[in-house]
Amino acid sequence: MKHVLSIQSHVVYGHAGNSAAVFPMRRLGVEVWPVNTVQFSNHTQYGRWAGQPLEPSQITALVDGIAAIGELQRCDAVLSGYLGAPEQAAYVIEAVRKVRAANPQAVYLCDPVMGHPEKGCVVQPGIQQYLVEHMPAVADIMAPNHLELEKLAGREIDSLADALAACRDLIARGPKLVLVKHLDYAGKPADQFEMLVVSANEAWLGRRPLYPFDRQPVGVGDLTSGVFLARTLSGDDVKTAFEHTLAAVDAVMAATHAAGEYELQLVAAQDEIARPQRRFDAIAV
Numbered sequence: 641m642k643h644v645l646s647i648q649s650h651v652v653y654g655h656a657g658n659s660a661a662v663f664p665m666r667r668l669g670v671e672v673w674p675v676n677t678v679q680f681s682n683h684t685q686y687g688r689w690a691g692q693p694l695e696p697s698q699i700t701a702l703v704d705g706i707a708a709i710g711e712l713q714r715c716d717a718v719l720s721g722y723l724g725a726p727e728q729a730a731y732v733i734e735a736v737r738k739v740r741a742a743n744p745q746a747v748y749l750c751d752p753v754m755g756h757p758e759k760g761c762v763v764q765p766g767i768q769q770y771l772v773e774h775m776p777a778v779a780d781i782m783a784p785n786h787l788e789l790e791k792l793a794g795r796e797i798d799s800l801a802d803a804l805a806a807c808r809d810l811i812a813r814g815p816k817l818v819l820v821k822h823l824d825y826a827g828k829p830a831d832q833f834e835m836l837v838v839s840a841n842e843a844w845l846g847r848r849p850l851y852p853f854d855r856q857p858v859g860v861g862d863l864t865s866g867v868f869l870a871r872t873l874s875g876d877d878v879k880t881a882f883e884h885t886l887a888a889v890d891a892v893m894a895a896t897h898a899a900g901e902y903e904l905q906l907v908a909a910q911d912e913i914a915r916p917q918r919r920f921d922a923i924a925v
């Protein structure tokens with residue numbers, strides 16, 4: 641059994657952050673230790689929410705608590721996502737350091753959630769800059785979306801070639817693997833959703849159907865990075881983990897669209913998260 645320390649948001653209603661990633665990872669057979677960076681009533685794209693961030697030093701206090709009961713060396717990976725305050729970021733790095741000291745094999749997947757003002761994804765000021773400056777040196781895997789990759793690269797990405805170059809530049813700064821959870825550029829097939837995964841010596845493009853939602857569901861990125869990490873920990877190679885992620889997330893999107901719901905239908909689609917029926921072949925690029 642693999643164990644993941646997952647440091648992300650929690651929403652009481654609906655699915656984003658840990659509330660989008662924990663159940664799918666467990667459904668994929670991975671034990672998850674959730675640390676909730678915020679507890680909000682709902683995700684921020686509703687435009688209003690109640691709740692508050694976790695006091696930043698609590699992140700390492702909770703990790704120390706696991707170490708104190710002698711269990712931290714069982715941690716195989718740290719996953720971080722939505723942070724509630726810029727001060728939390730340094731404590732995430734401290735948590736990663738403590739986990740690596742307890743288990744030198746542990747991997748750190750950083751989903752650099754930066755917010756998207758146009759979409760209403762609200763992330764506190766200062767978090768983006770911290771992620772750009774500090775996380776590439778610490779993370780083993782980074783999972784940006786298109787916009788986050790642009791911020792990490794410090795330039796616009798207008799083509800697949802641009803995206804590949806940006807991933808390779810990022811790899812030169814630290815991570816061994818970059819999963820672009822959402823790739824968007826002029827010339828991309830209009831009816832397809834694209835993802836990309838890049839290491840120093842391989843790169844795979846993935847395509848799955850784009851569904852015509854009235855309101856775009858939130859939490860897709862969090863689901864994507866969680867599924868990819870869970871499959872990687874279970875022993876998949878990069879291509880296999882990527883193909884499973886494409887198919888599992890597609891199944892959730894298809895179920896959500898078919899139900900006419902705004903919130904991701906993770907419970908309804910749970911069997912397909914574990915064993916998707918459709919297959920999507922990654923394309924070598």
Ligand SMILES: Nc1ncnc2c1ncn2[C@@H]1O[C@H](COP(=O)(O)OP(=O)(O)O)[C@@H](O)[C@H]1O
Nearest residue numbers: 785821822833849850851856857858860861893
């Ligand atoms: N198959 C799909 N069909 C339609 N929209 C999708 C599909 N998959 C994801 N999306 C939408 O694409 C967007 C991806 O969000 P973005 O912020 O770019 O990346 P991420 O969620 O990876 O952080 C979300 O609005 C999500 O609802």
Ligand SMILES: Cc1ncc(COP(=O)(O)O)c(C=O)c1O
Nearest residue numbers: 649683684722761859860861862
């Ligand atoms: C509380 C919270 N967590 C996480 C996210 C990130 O969601 P996504 O996976 O769509 O990037 C959001 C986006 O609005 C959010 O409001």
Ligand SMILES: [Mg+2]
Nearest residue numbers: 753785861862
């Ligand atoms: Mg995201």
